[in-house]
Amino acid sequence: MSQSRLIEIETGILSKNDRYAAANRTALADRGILAVNLVSSPGSGKTTLLCRTIEMLGNQPLAVIEGDQQTANDADRIRATGARAIQVNTGKGCHLDAHMVGHAMEHLDLAPASMLFIENVGNLVCPASFDLGEEAKIAILSVTEGEDKPLKYPDMFTAAKIALLNKIDLAPHCDVDLDLYEANLRRVNPTIEIIRTSARTGEGIEAWLGWLRDRLDARSRTKAAE
Amino acid sequence: MHEMSLAEGIRGIIVDAARRNNAPRITRVRVEIGRFAGVEKEALAFAFDVVMRGSPAEGAELVMIDLPGQALCFDCGEVVEIENRLDPCPACAGTRLMPQGGDDMRIKDLEVA
Numbered sequence: 001m002s003q004s005r006l007i008e009i010e011t012g013i014l015s016k017n018d019r020y021a022a023a024n025r026t027a028l029a030d031r032g033i034l035a036v037n038l039v040s041s042p043g044s045g046k047t048t049l050l051c052r053t054i055e056m057l058g059n060q061p062l063a064v065i066e067g068d069q070q071t072a073n074d075a076d077r078i079r080a081t082g083a084r085a086i087q088v089n090t091g092k093g094c095h096l097d098a099h100m101v102g103h104a105m106e107h108l109d110l111a112p113a114s115m116l117f118i119e120n121v122g123n124l125v126c127p128a129s130f131d132l133g134e135e136a137k138i139a140i141l142s143v144t145e146g147e148d149k150p151l152k153y154p155d156m157f158t159a160a161k162i163a164l165l166n167k168i169d170l171a172p173h174c175d176v177d178l179d180l181y182e183a184n185l186r187r188v189n190p191t192i193e194i195i196r197t198s199a200r201t202g203e204g205i206e207a208w209l210g211w212l213r214d215r216l217d218a219r220s221r222t223k224a225a226e
Numbered sequence: 227m228h229e230m231s232l233a234e235g236i237r238g239i240i241v242d243a244a245r246r247n248n249a250p251r252i253t254r255v256r257v258e259i260g261r262f263a264g265v266e267k268e269a270l271a272f273a274f275d276v277v278m279r280g281s282p283a284e285g286a287e288l289v290m291i292d293l294p295g296q297a298l299c300f301d302c303g304e305v306v307e308i309e310n311r312l313d314p315c316p317a318c319a320g321t322r323l324m325p326q327g328g329d330d331m332r333i334k335d336l337e338v339a
Contacts, residue, residue, distance in 0.1 A: 004339045007247050013235045013257065013331040094228055126228040129264055129329075154311045155264045158325060188311070190300040190322040 017130055020098035024105060024133025028116070032223040034216040035116040037132050039156055040140035041149070042122030045166045047074045049140060049199040050117055054081045056205055057212075062115040065104045067096040069121060084108060095126040098133055113220055115212060124153035135215060136161035139192075143171045147180040154188040162193045164208060169198040229266060232331065233273035237281055240336055244282050249338030252283035256335050260328040261295030262311060295328035 012018060028035050038046050047066075054062065064085040066074040075087035086104045088096060101118060110116060118134060120127040128137075139160035141149060144167060150157040157163065163185050171178055182194050195211070197204035236255065244252050255274075259265050267290055274288045294307050301320025314321050 004253060004337050005249075007243055007249070007336045007338055009239065009243055009333040009335055011239055011333050013232050013239070013333060016235060016238060093231070095231075097231070125264070126231075129228060151312060155262070187321050190324055 014129065014131075017098045020102050021131040021133040024098055024102050027102075027105065028133060028135075029219070029223070031110065031112040031114075032216075032220045033110055033112070033114045033116055034212065034219050035118060035132075035134045036212070037118045037120055037127070037134040037137045038140060039120045039124075039127045039137050039160065040122060040142075041124045041145060044122070044140045044142040044145065045199055046119055046122070046140050047077055049164065049166060049197065049205075050119060051077060051081050052199040052202065052205055053117075053209065053212075054078070054083045056202075056209055057115070060115060061111045061113065062117065063108045063110055065096075065101060065108070065116065065118045067100075067119060067121045069093070074119065090121055094121060094123050095130050096120050096132060097130050101132045113216065115216060124149070124156045128155040128159045135219075139163045140166050141181065141185070142167040143176050143178065143181065144174055147177060147184055150181075150184040150188050157185055157192065158189045160189065160192060162195065162211065164204075165194055165196045167198060167200070168196045168203060169201045229269040229273040230277065232265065232270060233277035236274065236333060237277050237283065239333055240283055241281055243336060244338055247338065249336075250282060251339045252286045252336050253339050254287040254289060254337035255283065255333065256289045256291060258291045258293050258330060258332045258334050260293045260330040261309070262325045262328040263331045264329070265331060291334065293328060293330055296326045297323035297328075298326050299323050 040046050064078045066087045069090050072087040075085040078085035086107055088100050088104055137160040139157055141163055165181055185192050195204050195207045240252055278284050296305055297308050298305050299315040299320045300322040302318035304317045306316050
């Protein structure tokens, strides 16, 4: 006769992902690398913004991990700027996980003090839950998406440290209220930093680069203090 | 939307635990889900049934325990409990609330045979 018994587990469901993320974070910190996880809905202008960012960063050593369900289109666009890029196709998967990113990092073999840009699958839901070992999630929200997107998908904007309010060159043609975008972002995340950008005109990109450079310097200082 | 990945995460952990405890069959799994974990419970229940097929947890009961959501109100500075992510602060009616915990997804225990 079989007897039933209880086994205590007390383990996070994402604990496996979190272990991979912790390993990625350690590997990045050891080499003073700044990694950011770019999250947004499809079509927010992530790749265009990233290409512009790479061009304006000039000689800064960097690499890109591109996540999409299918195609290598985005990695091709990034490589056209001269930057190194690796494409991760998630197939049916709706997000990148820390294991995929760890693999991609091994392939990239990043130089010390590099920047690593991880462009997540375009999706305002799932990528919010998965730590990749990054310094920060950066949410890109374009002005064509509607002011209420932060309220509809609060988890993503709560998880992000910075929101890039993108395509602001289009704002005059779209009947949108940029202040309302900002108010809604702050409603779901009172500490979020907001930078208004246009990848097309270059507006706001310097402020974004300034944030990246400050964070990379902070990484090197932490590394030097060890 | 990622409930399938969550179910796969659950499967890995519980099958491993059952093996270590020499339990051939898992009959019940209790998980704690925070209000702000972004988990669609019906989708997780469906994914659980599908993903456990062919494993020692096939046919196991999934029990989901809700954990309350807490948030820090940036208007009054209190940590308050809220039902829904966009609810106003019950103390001051402020609307700028930052979740504090409540995004947990934990496997609590297993019943094995």
